[in-house]
Amino acid sequence: MSGCNVLVVGNGGREHAICWKLSQSPEVTVIFAAPGNIGIATVAKVKIVEVNIKSHISVVKFCNENDISLVVVGPEDPLADGLADTLRTEGIYCFGPGKDAAQIETDKDWAKKFMVRHGIPTARFGAFQNAQEAKKFILSATFPALVVKASGLAAGKGVIVAADNEEASKAVDDILTQKKFGDAGNTVVIEELLEGEEVSCLAFTDGTTIVPMLPAQDHKRIWDGDLGPNTGGMGAYCPCSLLTSKMQEYVLHNILKKALDGFKKEKLHFVVNNSICAKYISCVPIGVLYAGLMLTKAGPKVLEFNCRFGDPETQVILPMLDSDLYKIMIACCTQSLHTINPEWKKNTYCVGTVMASKGYPETSTKGCVITGLDKENQLVFHSGTALNRNNEIVTNGGRVLIAVAMDAQLALAIAKTVKVCETIRFEGSQFRNDIGLKGVARSLLASGQLTYKSSGVDIVAGDNLVSRIKPVCQRTNRPGCIGSLGGFGGLFDPQAAGFKNPILVSGTDGVGTKLVIAQACNLHSTIGIDLVAMCVNDILANGAEPLYFLDYFACGILDVSVGCKIVEGIAEGCKLAGCALIGGETAEMPGVYAPGDYDLAGFAVGAVERENILPRIDAIVPGDVIIGIPSSGVHSNGFSLVRKVMQKMNFSYHDEAPFSNSRKTFGEELLTPTKIYVKSLLPALRSGKVKAFAHITGGGLLENIPRVLPAAVKVRLDAFTWDVLPVFSWLAAFGGINERELLRTFNCGIGATLIVSARDANSVLSLIQGERATVIGRVEPYSPDEGRVVVDGFVERMEKEMRTYVPKLIQTSRRNTKRVAVLISGSGTNLQALIDSTTNPHSNSAAEIVLVLSNKINVPGLTRAEKAGIPTYVVKHTEFPTRVAFDMEMNRILRENNVDLVCLAGFMRVLSEEFVHLWNGKIINIHPSLLPSFKGSSAQKQALEFGAKVSGCTVHFVDGKVDNGGIILQKAVEIRDDDTEETLIERIKSEAEHVTYPEALELVASGRVSLDSNGRVLWQTTTGNHN
Secondary structure, eight states, rough: SSEEEEEEEEEHHHHHHHHHHTTTTEEEEEEEEEEEOOGGGSTEEEEEOOOOOOHHHHHHHHHHTEEEHHHEESSSSSTTTHHHHHHHHHHOOSSSSOOTTTTHOOOOHHHHHHHTTTOOOOOEEEEEEEHHHHHHHHHHHOOOOOOOSSSSSSTTTOOOEOHHHHHHHHHHIIIIOOOOGGGSSEEEEEEOOOOSEEEEEEEOSSHHHHHHHOOEEEOOOTTTEEEEEESSSEEEEESSSSSOOHHHHIIIIIIHHHHHHHHHHTTSSSOOOOOTTTTOOOOOBBBBEEEEEEETTTEEEEEEEEESSOOOOHHHHHHGGGOOOHHHHHHTTOOOGGGGOOOOOOEEEEEEEEOOOTTTOOOOOOOOOOTTOOTTTTTEEEEEEEETSOOOEEOSSEEEEEEEEESSSHHHHHHHHHHHHHHHHHHHHBOSOTTTTTGGHHHHHHHSSSSTTTTTHHHHHHHHHHHHHHHHHHHOOOEEESSTTSSSEEETTGGGGGGGSEEEHHHHHHHTHHHHHHHTTTTOOSSHHHHHHHHHHHHHTTTOOOEEEEEEEESOOOOHOOOOHHHHHHHHHHHHTTTTEEEEEEEEEETTTTTEEEEEEEEEEEEEEEEGGSSGOOOOOOTTTEEEEESSTTTTTHHHHHHHHHHHHTTTTTTTTOSSOOBBBHHHHHHHHOOOOOHHHHHHHHHHEEEEEOOOTTTTHHHHHGGGSTTTEEEEEEGGGSOOOOHHHHHHHHTTTHHHHHHHHOOOOOEEEEEGGGGHHHHHHHHHSOOOOOEEEEEOOTTTTTSSEETTTHHHHHHHTTTTTTTHHHHTEEEEEEEEEEEESOOHHHHHHHHHHHOOTTTTOSSEEEEEEEESSHHHHHHHHHHHOOOEEEOOOSSSSSSSHHHHHHHHHHHHHHHHHEESSSSOOOOOOOHHTTTTTTTTEESSSOTTTTOOOOOOHHHHHHHHHHOOOEEEEEOTTTTSOOOEEEEEEOOOOOOOHHHHHHHHIIIIIIHHHHHHHHHHHHEEEEEEETTEEEEEEOOOOOO
């Protein structure tokens, strides 16, 4: 349906909100408002029209003449007068019930009896037309009969909640005898005073389907703290979290649906099907069914029903509606509401605060000029406003307007509305400061955004992880296990495991920065095996059999799937080690670990019979032999150096590893799990023939074997007796790692060593199961001229293995480097930093400084360049007539030297636009502040005078403006309370500039950062590793 016209009946804040929401529908062309108000007149698509609403004939005529598709009735009076019935008869859709059904609001006596008939929970009551009988009821009731209501419509003011029987009796006299509310008070309803919080539950209905809106809470009393007389409503907020989801279900089924069923049973259809003209297929008068509830200890009870949108609830409910209101209303009219699923804003609260005129609610003050309504980003719905002769907006009723605000936090939404009310001024204005305040605590408890999970700890995820890993852990059970996973500690009985006189041995370890590679590759299934291996192999060094294992898993944010893979790996490791995984700890520490990062630690306990404890250091003598047990790879040590090599060569963990025999990636090869030696070596260790076991971990061969040696001996190994795995020769070649560093960092192919007497060597070798163990050396007397571990033939062996990679290494090293010129005017400290980084043989720099040019003679920077063997040039700017002429001479020198990039390092000249244009995207500069702050000279002085708490440096491309251009890198430096300009200058240089400038040059020279034609910095997207 397109090009639809709507007539909205009413002139208050509710109708303003309805028009505002309907105007957002693309289906709606024109909204006619009768009589409307000046606020409604400002809404897009709205036209204010004069239609006599009390004359149904006039309304029908207007609808026909203006092709009205839908009439929306805001207030209750036209519904009580039967306007919906007339429109229905004429085949015009009307959003509102007929006169009979409207009795649920217009006649409180009838409504109360209706609720009783249909089992709808409500307060106990009595209805009277005689004042004396009513007062007698008040005094004799077995409940506090203190709520006195005029049965008819009294503009929302016909309810008196008395403090005592005397006040209630007076209210009866006012209504029945004094006729305070006219004919609306011909009957008085006296109700039980219910205790609890009031909540408004509105719902769309088409007569068959009920679709609840978000619950809201109105604030009836005039003053803060719910003090003072009742009003039509001083404000509301939505959603009201006081009504729990369970309560909402109760309200839907036991109140709203029961009411709709009651209409049908009594043939007072809230929705009536009629045969209408061909213009409309069907006419189904519909509306809003609104239950005002009291949340008592016994559950929700109905205070009253309404048959239309509430005011001020509508003004806070409709802003929360994300769906098309017009489509919802038409769906109701066509009895197709079941096809509509209204969507509401999530994680948002809406608060509306009413501003009332002086004297309200007893009287109202009109004609007071209102100011402050012209502020942007204010949502204000007009209730009682008008224009005076001077075209000024003035008050025109008791409730003048309502300021509405939304926020993710209810408290902030409240503050926003109060702030708006404070900026809107008119004489005698009154408004509450606490609309929604009573819901703040519950809102935080129910849906506060600052959850344990939002701070980084997901309890549910942790519980899910435990439940998912329990079966995995149970598969590792062995004799001696007591209890189950999830307790405060794990129990184990050594005697049940077969030990007679056991000594318990414990070990704890981690897997180092191998974790970083696992995280970078998103490969987490084997890192747990490494963890177990590092712990149980250490226990094995004491001759002990690992009995049980506990893990510690710390992360920034718990990813259950990742956690499961890790623990499954740990469980697999425990199976390989023959020990039980009996517990562990998962800790989320968002302030310590970044999202996606985690750390692991393991704790193993084993047992060994007292007589079999290792090492037997005193038994080791010259002549004993060393048996080597092969490793599976790098194992779990030395990965900081591995990652440095990867970074230096700009390799990705996803690239195919040149040392892989099965075309695996670097990541897959490097994550090969550490070997677990328990089952293969335990028989040999229990034979009594092994004197010592050394687990080759951090410190490599050179530092681990001496841990089990007596002071008087050393070991001599023969590098040609075992396989040095290809990964180590690749690391040596591409990393430029020397012999000693390799031997003291990596296992170099040997994961463990045994020391045995020469006569027992063959026997022990026969006991080792599943390993290609071999004799790799012998024990000799120690001599000070050699180390505790000597590896003969290592250089020769590595040289042979490294030859495979030398051609690729040379090819990589010959990559095109950018020829860089550095322009200086002074000391050249940044020049020195650039020289150091580009000439470092281990940095594999993409830049080569080919010349240094100064505009001044005899400056220290020239000396620095000369010491580094870099050609220097001096071009005095004072010898040139113009700046451009000077710049062109520099350009000539740069071109003659085939310079690709220019770095400014303390160059105290402003470059001409002509020069910058020639070198656009090829000049970079460093400035001692965090641009765009503190440009120009004396940046540190500016920062100190400004009172900045942080400064630093910025490396940027150079354009035609001073200290301008695309930013490449920045580094911050804290400004200390005792900093002077001089100390800050030095600290920025040492802590920031000398690190950041070389990094930025490398980014530009390597092509990872560039400048496009529009001056925007472009970063190359790669799959390279991130360290």
